[in-house]
Amino acid sequence: xxxxxxxxxxxxxxxxxxxxxxxSFAGQLPALSGLQSQTAELLSAHVHxxxxxxxERHIGRYDALCAxxxxxxxxxxxxxxxxxxxxxxxxxxxxxxxxxxxxxxxGRVLVIGAxxxxxxxxxxxxxxxxxxxxVLALAKLLKDFVPNDTIRFVAFAxxxxxxxxxxxxxxxxxxxxxxxxxxxxxxxxxxMLGFFKHEDNTQHYPFPFNxxxxxxxxxxxFVGNWKSRQLLHQxxxxxxxxxxxxxxxxxxxxxxxxxxxxxxxGFWQFGYPAIMITDTANFRNPHYHTELDTPDTVDYQSMSxxxxxxxxxxxxxxx
Numbered sequence: 001x002x003x004x005x006x007x008x009x010x011x012x013x014x015x016x017x018x019x020x021x022x023x024s025f026a027g028q029l030p031a032l033s034g035l036q037s038q039t040a041e042l043l044s045a046h047v048h049x050x051x052x053x054x055x056e057r058h059i060g061r062y063d064a065l066c067a068x069x070x071x072x073x074x075x076x077x078x079x080x081x082x083x084x085x086x087x088x089x090x091x092x093x094x095x096x097x098x099x100x101x102x103x104x105x106x107g108r109v110l111v112i113g114a115x116x117x118x119x120x121x122x123x124x125x126x127x128x129x130x131x132x133x134x135v136l137a138l139a140k141l142l143k144d145f146v147p148n149d150t151i152r153f154v155a156f157a158x159x160x161x162x163x164x165x166x167x168x169x170x171x172x173x174x175x176x177x178x179x180x181x182x183x184x185x186x187x188x189x190x191x192m193l194g195f196f197k198h199e200d201n202t203q204h205y206p207f208p209f210n211x212x213x214x215x216x217x218x219x220x221x222f223v224g225n226w227k228s229r230q231l232l233h234q235x236x237x238x239x240x241x242x243x244x245x246x247x248x249x250x251x252x253x254x255x256x257x258x259x260x261x262x263x264x265x266g267f268w269q270f271g272y273p274a275i276m277i278t279d280t281a282n283f284r285n286p287h288y289h290t291e292l293d294t295p296d297t298v299d300y301q302s303m304s305x306x307x308x309x310x311x312x313x314x315x316x317x318x319x
Contacts, residue, residue: 014208014209014212017226017250017251017252017253018212018213018248018249018250020222020233020236020237020247020248020249021233021236021237021240022236022237022240022241023240024219024240024246024247024248025240025243025244025245025246025247026246029244029245029305030244032301032304032305033308035308036301036304036305036308037304039137039141039304039307039308040300040301040303040304041300042133042136042137042140043130043133043134043137043300043303043304043307044295044298044300046075046129046132046133046136046137047125047129047130047133047194047295047298047300048295049071050068050071050116050124050125050129050132050133051118051123051124051125051129051293051294051295052123052125052294052295054067054068054071055123056118056120056121056122056123056124057116057117057118057124058117058118058119058120058160059090059091059093059095059117059158060120062093065095065117065157068116068117068155069085069096069098069116069155069157072098072116072132072136072155073085073098075136075139076098076100076136076139076153079100079136079139079140079143080143081100081101081102081139081143081153082100082101083098083099083100084098084099084100084101085097085098086098086099086173086174086177088170088173090157090158090168095157095158095170096157096170097154097155097156097157097170097171097173097174098154098155099152099153099154099155099174100139100152100153101150101151101152101153102139102142102143102145102147102150102151102152102153103147103150104146104147104148104149104150104151104318104319105148106148106149106150106319107184108148108149108150108184108185108186109149109150109151109152109178109183109184109185109186110147110149110150110151110152110185110186110187110188110314110317110318111152111154111174111178111185111186111187111188111267112135112138112151112152112153112154112187112188112190112314113135113152113153113154113155113156113171113174113187113188113189113190113263114128114131114132114134114135114154114155114156114189114190114191114263115128115131115132115155115156115157115158115159115160115170115171115189115191115262115263116128116129116132116155116156116157117157117158117159117160118160118293119160119161119289121289121290121291122289122290122291122293123291123293123294123295124160124293125194125293125294125295125297125298126192126193126194126195126279126285126287126288126293126297126298127191127192127281127285127288127289127293128159128190128191128192129194129295130190130192130193130194130195130279130298130303131189131190131191131192131193132155132190133303134190134193134303134306134307134310135153135154135155135190136153137307138153138307138310138311138314139153141307141308141311142311142314142315145315145318147315147318147319148318148319149186149317149318149319151314151318154174156169156170156171156174156263157170158170159171159262159263169263169265169266170263171189171263171264171265171266171267172265172266172269173266174266175187175266175267175269175270175272176266176270178270178272179270179271179272185267185272186231186272186273186274186317187264187267187272187273187274187275188231188235188264188274188275188276188277189262189263189264189274189275189276189277190277190278190310191261191262191263191276191277191278191281192278192279192280192281192285193220193277193278193279193303193306193307194279194297194298194299194300194302194303195217195279195284195285195287195297195298195299196217196218196219196279196284196299196302197216197217197218197284198216198218199216200215200216201215201216202215202216202217202218202284203215203216203217203219203280203283203284204283204284205283206257209250213248214246214248217279217280217284218246218302219245219246219247219248220239220243220245220246220247220248220277220278220279220306221247221248221249221250221276221277221278221279221280222235222236222239222247222248222249222250222275222276222277223249223250223252223259223275223276223277223278224249224250224251224252224259224264224273224274224275224276225251225252225253225254225259225260225268226251226252226253226254227254227268227273228251228264228268228273228274228275229251230273231273231274231275232249232251232275233249233251234317235275235277235313235317236249238312238313238316238317239309239310239313241316242309242312242313242316243305243306243308243309243310243312243313244305244309245302245305245306245309254268259276261276261281262276262278264276277310
């Protein structure tokens with residue numbers, strides 16, 4: 001009785017931050033469409049190359065980092081874009097962000113990004129070859145879309161330790177470049193999109209969020225700070241209209257631990273609204289930051305549902 005009362009009280013207290021528009025998908029997932037099956041194959045190919053063929057990708061394995069850039073640029077080119085490499089210095093070496101642009105006419109920019117590096121000691125299949133693969137797949141899915149806002153698909157260097165959170169992150173460097181150029185930016189980062197479980201007690205949050213959020217790790221998380229809540233609400237509301245996949249979200253004050261643990265942090269430093277879209281990382285995936293984060297642990301069918309839903313969401317958000 002006491003626990004139930006505590007849960008109800010916490011839900012009431014946190015509702016300004018956790019109440020989201022629309023209704024999360026519930027029930028039996030439909031069979032994959034033909035497009036979703038093709039997307040699952042594409043996502044698998046990207047993850048297997050980045051986390052399998054290349055493997056660890058960080059400044060300590062500089063050749064692997066460069067090979068990742070070449071692969072990402074090649075994938076953008078194959079999808080019909082003209083990618084740009086934006087180099088900057090880290091520990092005496094040149095590292096690169098890579099972007100591909102789908103031009104719009106409004107003057108506004110929607111950045112969709114993911115970091116392609118991995119932590120030392122891990123192939124980084126979910127963290128974050130999955131997010132990078134999703135960016136590449138979205139670029140292909142949206143190539144013929146004519147947006148109102150310019151869309152930039154970006155692969156960031158240097159998100160992982162020892163760079164997070166710091167000005168050596170590729171996303172911070174990219175946000176700084178946008179700020180210098182006077183770009184009017186909204187940003188979403190795809191941070192780990194490949195691990196989903198449909199059994200109970202597979203989702204673990206620290207107190208008090210463990211009393212608010214589901215205990216089944218089958219949903220897509222939308223995370224932002226309070227200043228980015230309008231963008232977050234627009235995105236999750238749109239995803240819930242178009243994506244047949246469970247979702248949940250939070251727009252919390254900046255001091256709340258963990259809400260800034262990815263490349264959206266750098267954009268916050270320049271006043272841009274930015275959110276993280278994620279499978280919730282170590283709160284679900286037991287292979288997080290270990291040698292067990294390999295391509296065979298990624299759920300490509302769930303990823304394809306997520307990515308095709310995100311494609312429809314982006315069409316609505318970018319107009």
